[in-house]
Amino acid sequence: MKLAAKKDSELAEKLMEVEKMLEKYKGQKGALLQVLQEAQKIVGYLPIEVQKRVAEALNVTLSEVYSTVTFYSFFNLKPRGKYQIRICLGTACYVKGADKVLSRLEQELGIKVGDTTDDLKFSLDACRCVGACGLAPVVIINDDVYGRMTPDKVPEILKNYE
Amino acid sequence: MEMVNLTIDGEKVQVPKGTTILEAARKIGKKIPTLCFLKGVNEIGACRMCVVEVKGARALQASCVYPVSEGMEVYTNTPAVREARKVTLELLLSDHNLECPTCVRNLNCELQKLAEELGIKSIRFTGEKHKAKYDDFSPSIVRDTSKCILCRRCVSTCHNVQGVGVISPNHRGFETMVAPVYDMSLAEVACVNCGQCILACPVGALKEKEDTDKVWQALQDPEKHVIAQIAPAVRVSLGEEFGLGRGAIVTKKIPAALRRLGFNRVFDTDFAADLTIMEEGHEFLERLQHGGKLPLITSCSPGWIKFCEHYYPEFLENLSTCKSPQQMFGAVAKTYYAQKMGIDPSKIFVVSIMPCTAKKYECQRPEMRSSGYQDVDAVLTTREISRMLKEAGINLAAMPDEEFDEPLGISTGAGAIFGATGGVMEAALRTVYEVVTGKELENIEFTSIRGVEGIKEATVEINGMNVNVAVAHGLANARKLLDRVKNKEAEYHFIEIMACPGGCVGGGGQPILSADERFEVDYRAVRGSAIYEVDRKMPLRKSHENPAVKQLYEEFLGKPLGEKSHELLHTHYTPRPRYPEAEEK
Numbered sequence: 053m054k055l056a057a058k059k060d061s062e063l064a065e066k067l068m069e070v071e072k073m074l075e076k077y078k079g080q081k082g083a084l085l086q087v088l089q090e091a092q093k094i095v096g097y098l099p100i101e102v103q104k105r106v107a108e109a110l111n112v113t114l115s116e117v118y119s120t121v122t123f124y125s126f127f128n129l130k131p132r133g134k135y136q137i138r139i140c141l142g143t144a145c146y147v148k149g150a151d152k153v154l155s156r157l158e159q160e161l162g163i164k165v166g167d168t169t170d171d172l173k174f175s176l177d178a179c180r181c182v183g184a185c186g187l188a189p190v191v192i193i194n195d196d197v198y199g200r201m202t203p204d205k206v207p208e209i210l211k212n213y214e
Numbered sequence: 215m216e217m218v219n220l221t222i223d224g225e226k227v228q229v230p231k232g233t234t235i236l237e238a239a240r241k242i243g244k245k246i247p248t249l250c251f252l253k254g255v256n257e258i259g260a261c262r263m264c265v266v267e268v269k270g271a272r273a274l275q276a277s278c279v280y281p282v283s284e285g286m287e288v289y290t291n292t293p294a295v296r297e298a299r300k301v302t303l304e305l306l307l308s309d310h311n312l313e314c315p316t317c318v319r320n321l322n323c324e325l326q327k328l329a330e331e332l333g334i335k336s337i338r339f340t341g342e343k344h345k346a347k348y349d350d351f352s353p354s355i356v357r358d359t360s361k362c363i364l365c366r367r368c369v370s371t372c373h374n375v376q377g378v379g380v381i382s383p384n385h386r387g388f389e390t391m392v393a394p395v396y397d398m399s400l401a402e403v404a405c406v407n408c409g410q411c412i413l414a415c416p417v418g419a420l421k422e423k424e425d426t427d428k429v430w431q432a433l434q435d436p437e438k439h440v441i442a443q444i445a446p447a448v449r450v451s452l453g454e455e456f457g458l459g460r461g462a463i464v465t466k467k468i469p470a471a472l473r474r475l476g477f478n479r480v481f482d483t484d485f486a487a488d489l490t491i492m493e494e495g496h497e498f499l500e501r502l503q504h505g506g507k508l509p510l511i512t513s514c515s516p517g518w519i520k521f522c523e524h525y526y527p528e529f530l531e532n533l534s535t536c537k538s539p540q541q542m543f544g545a546v547a548k549t550y551y552a553q554k555m556g557i558d559p560s561k562i563f564v565v566s567i568m569p570c571t572a573k574k575y576e577c578q579r580p581e582m583r584s585s586g587y588q589d590v591d592a593v594l595t596t597r598e599i600s601r602m603l604k605e606a607g608i609n610l611a612a613m614p615d616e617e618f619d620e621p622l623g624i625s626t627g628a629g630a631i632f633g634a635t636g637g638v639m640e641a642a643l644r645t646v647y648e649v650v651t652g653k654e655l656e657n658i659e660f661t662s663i664r665g666v667e668g669i670k671e672a673t674v675e676i677n678g679m680n681v682n683v684a685v686a687h688g689l690a691n692a693r694k695l696l697d698r699v700k701n702k703e704a705e706y707h708f709i710e711i712m713a714c715p716g717g718c719v720g721g722g723g724q725p726i727l728s729a730d731e732r733f734e735v736d737y738r739a740v741r742g743s744a745i746y747e748v749d750r751k752m753p754l755r756k757s758h759e760n761p762a763v764k765q766l767y768e769e770f771l772g773k774p775l776g777e778k779s780h781e782l783l784h785t786h787y788t789p790r791p792r793y794p795e796a797e798e799k
């Protein structure tokens with residue numbers, strides 16, 4: 053079983069910050085959600101090292117922490133990819149076939165929505181209307197906007213981010 | 215107590231305030247179906263199988279969590295109620311790996327039974343099935359999530375009853391799966407193999423790792439001398455699988471049944487329990503008199519041992535170095551018994567019949583090879599041996615009374631009470647008292663440490679010294695007790711801990727009761743009293759009076775804590791991580 057984690061050195065510093073944040077929540081089981089949100093703000097995602105520290109500090113099980121992290125879509129288990137792909141699933145995009153584009157993206161990247169590729173290059177998220185309905189369906193990669201997307205355009209576009 | 219009046223289907227009921235509709239209905243003999251509800255363990259109102267109409271309420275209400283109130287009118291059997299329950303059940307069934315005939319819980323499954331009781335004739339829904347995982351890497355527990363109905367009874371049990379908490383519902387919606395973190399195997403996380411989750415599961419999503427094939431093979435092999443040892447708690451539970459009633463005592467039927475199954479000898483773990491008391495009693499005295507580490511904590515329960523290694527490594531030195539009776543038996547069988555009978559130990563196949571799933575793990579520990587071979591070859595739960603007997607067409611209930619074989623089948627009442635919480639402590643006190651004082655113990659029944667209370671204490675005067683003892687069963691209770699000791703809120707000389715609530719009679723390998731039956735009877739208490747009855751009827755009730763154990767010391771071991779004992783009967787422990795380690799990438 054592979055648990056995604058950045059290199060120790062990068063993480064170590066952030067973990068110290070997390071530890072500091074946790075001090076004010078010692079033993080407060082009820083603060084789990086809030087603590088996880090703060091931890092994600094610090095580290096950017098919630099690797100197992102962070103979850104363990106949260107569990108210890110709040111005196112809950114790691115299993116409970118993991119259960120909570122995977123229940124809410126706004127928590128990430130893995131660091132976000134170098135390239136963050138967002139696909140609009142707003143109404144306009146949806147009726148123009150955004151779901152098919154999404155399937156193709158998932159297929160090409162080998163991940164599901166909300167996840168990050170193992171090489172940490174791409175992460176894939178869905179979002180609501182981005183205000184570019186005229187271009188529907190819309191995919192955004194970092195700051196680049198791609199309109200009138202079709203499933204077939206997906207491999208081509210991904211090539212721009214080698 | 216404030217009482218509340220209400221009507222259920224027009225019938226007047228008076229119950230104490232705070233009672234749920236479900237409890238009130240049961241009081242007047244009305245059956246409301248349930249699925250996620252497990253009394254005292256899981257009362258979360260998740261499955262909505264138990265819905266009823268409450269007059270004035272807009273929607274149907276989950277009766278298992280809905281408290282009664284004055285003047286309430288409840289209807290448990292309206293068309294809307296019946297239809298809602300059916301829809302709930304059919305939705306569950308439509309996403310279920312329905313393979314009842316080959317399922318371990320066939321005919322003892324709450325989902326199956328509900329389908330019958332609610333009169334389900336067809337399933338109106340079809341659809342994609344959830345992605346499932348079959349996890350059989352653990353030596354003790356198998357998870358088959360294709361049958362999981364997400365009731366969370368196992369989750370509450372693991373977290374709250376056992377204070378372990380290694381399984382939870384992960385992910386959300388259709389993807390939800392009850393699993394360890396990162397969907398690992400139970401073998402990769404700090405699961406203690408207690409099997410309490412299996413007892414809680416209404417369906418076949420959790421079961422023991424089945425070892426019956428190994429045993430069938432050995433029984434067929436003419437080269438093998440196959441011997442059985444029966445744990446104390448099995449003699450008050452195996453009869454349940456053959457319709458003899460909860461806690462029926464079948465001590466003498468077991469040898470008869472196992473001989474017919476093909477075992478060459480049928481021995482008794484009670485013998486090894488007596489041996490354990492000889493070693494552990496002397497270890498206690500040794501520590502008491504020579505400033506050794508106290509409190510001494512018992513080591514018979516492999517679920518407790520693994521729990522201690524993962525979660526309380528600071529107490530490892532307090533653990534008795536004595537192996538459990540199962541392992542003492544194995545080591546003695548492949549050395550002393552082998553020599554005595556002139557049998558090559560490599561040809562001896564030791565089968566343990568245990569109320570326990572953690573014993574499967576224990577026998578595979580690398581420390582448990584003192585004879586030069588794996589001391590215990592296979593462990594069967596009470597449920598597995600019952601399945602084997604049934605497969606062979608042997609009806610335990612119809613067996614004649616027969617005796618265990620000699621010499622490893624001779625035991626005392628002290629060995630028998632190992633099967634109930636408090637029993638090891640009581641057995642130890644019976645022996646320690648007489649060894650120290652040289653006087654006969656007048657009242658050998660230590661009733662203050664018997665019974666279902668989670669933590670029990672007693673002070674026993676031995677030769678002018680007050681010895682403080684404590685007993686905990688169920689690992690959440692063990693946690694409480696250990697934290698007290700850690701924080702110096704209490705001081706004890708001797709502590710007994712059993713992983714399972716009720717002790718071994720409530721073990722994770724024992725016959726499974728439905729939630730309905732658990733609502734009615736405290737099965738652990740029933741089996742526990744049966745254990746004490748077994749003890750009362752034994753001619754000898756103190757381990758140091760066991761003639762076969764005496765002979766074992768004379769002919770082979772020398773004396774308790776002697777060199778041979780250390781080699782064969784004692785062990786050591788290993789601190790283990792609480793959390794799985796992350797791999798760097």
Ligand code: SF4
Binds near residue numbers: 310317318326417
């Ligand atoms: S869990 Fe119950 S309903 Fe499901 S296959 Fe097994 S016996 Fe049948």
Ligand code: SF4
Binds near residue numbers: 355408411
């Ligand atoms: S065997 Fe015990 S520790 Fe392991 S998951 Fe089941 S209840 Fe929890």
Ligand code: SF4
Binds near residue numbers: 361364367369415
């Ligand atoms: S494994 Fe069994 S007890 Fe646990 S949630 Fe699934 S069905 Fe319920």
Ligand code: FES
Binds near residue numbers: 146183188
């Ligand atoms: S719906 Fe996709 S941009 Fe508006």
Ligand code: FES
Binds near residue numbers: 249263265
């Ligand atoms: S909601 Fe009452 S039994 Fe599940």
